[in-house]
Amino acid sequence: MNEAELKGIRDWFELYADRYCRENGCRESVRAMMVLKREHSRRVSQEAATLASDLGWNRSDQITSEALGLLHDAGRFSQMAEFGTFRDVESVNHALRGVQVVQESKVLDRCRGGRREQILDGIRLHNGLRVPAGLSAGSVPFLHLIRDADKLDIFEIFLDAFRNNRIHDYPEIAHHVDLEGPVSPELAAEVRAGRIPSYRMIRSLCDWKLLQVSWVFDLHYRPSCRRVGERRVLERLRDSLPDTAEIAGTFEGARAHLEMRCRTG
Template identity: 35%
Template sequence: MSDEALPDLAPLRDWFTSYCGSFRTPDLEQQRNFDLKEEHTRNVCRDASLIAHGMGPRFEMLAQIAALCHDLGRFPQFRDYHTFKDSESLNHAHLSAQVMKQHRLLDFLPGADRACIETAVRMHNAFQVPQGLPAVTTDLLKLLRDADKLDIWRVFIEYFNAPEDQRASGAGLGFPDLPGCSTEPLAAVAAGQMVQLSTLKSLNDFKLLQVSWIYDINFPATLRLIRQRSVLERFEVMLPRDPEVLEVLAQVGRYLDDRLHQTGN
């Protein structure tokens, strides 16, 4: 597809609005979670545009479509299982790819573009980016993961700071609000690694997991947005002031500074 012949995405955006509307319910608690995911998707679209800026009109279009479709599976997931925790329901990214195919959302695109977007959507929640994908698919997947993290951080910060009766119940994944942080998540961050979801025991551990995502950022534009939005600083005030916690936070801060310095920011 040449950049001159890019399709209008307005029909796809209209479809997404109708799709969200199809899940409307008088159950306020459930609707709060659906609203959370609709707002999240729109913000991921915004952040995907910020990151993709300057990477070419065609790639920017692919980024917009992938961002709009990446969490389609979250809606039936929460309707059917009342959780956003994949391990207690199903893989929401795989379900998002199924929804795209079921509704033939990408039929207006050439086959190569469809395959690229489908892979990015299906793999966006993988622990790591798999090896051996085509270069454009790898770039799109990395961009989608970056944009997704940027807004998940916002969602969680707002969740933690909201009164308990106004929180979208799914955002905390059901972890108990216990004091301190567990040994395994602390050790992973100290080792410069992402925290595994399976090692979490508490809400504080979940915060550490999200801090560790900074190790998995791909694009300089994302690093700049992390700094501009004070993501690390906002998590610091939500975590215990234990010496071992403060040390790993300082380490992540040094890592972020180094990455920004390397990219000339």
């Protein structure tokens, strides 16, 4: 992919997202969610490009990463406009919706050398529980990259919300969990075992935070792990939770895993 193709994708995305962010007929809260997704997409795009550069990928692969970052959540805008929620279980799978939106736009039609497939696979699978077997070899590195870049930005979005008491800005979470409730023992046990708990196990805001802790087990690239360390993500999550032995215990494995990944890749 070259710079001109990236510019075409960027121009398309900005116009597309802007249309939803300016929509007159919608509630202010819905518009705020659109703006949030546009900002998230821009930041993930930059994060993906920087990770690709740190990994020593060639310029064409870096540009493809940047484009994928921008497009990975393309399905969020029409999902919110149509259903008024970002909860996939109550609406549509936003990744599949994103593939549909991007295909219908024809914005990738001029991309050659498998770039179209790599980007569409990245969009389609960025939110899955894991990277499926049997995916085309050219798509796998980009899928790992977008999953890492997405998590890195989501950590910051929620850490900011926890710190500034703005969790109510995220009704998708705030309306569905007990904000004052304790950690669910089954969920904490999953994190201690080095696994990512299912979203279905989340009962409280504490559970949501511990689920975020478990994401370190799913980071693929060493530069991603280093960023989590440099940004003190685990320490900041820890500070946002009650000071109990049970919670402290769930952090130990995650911290050790992250340190090991930062050292050995």
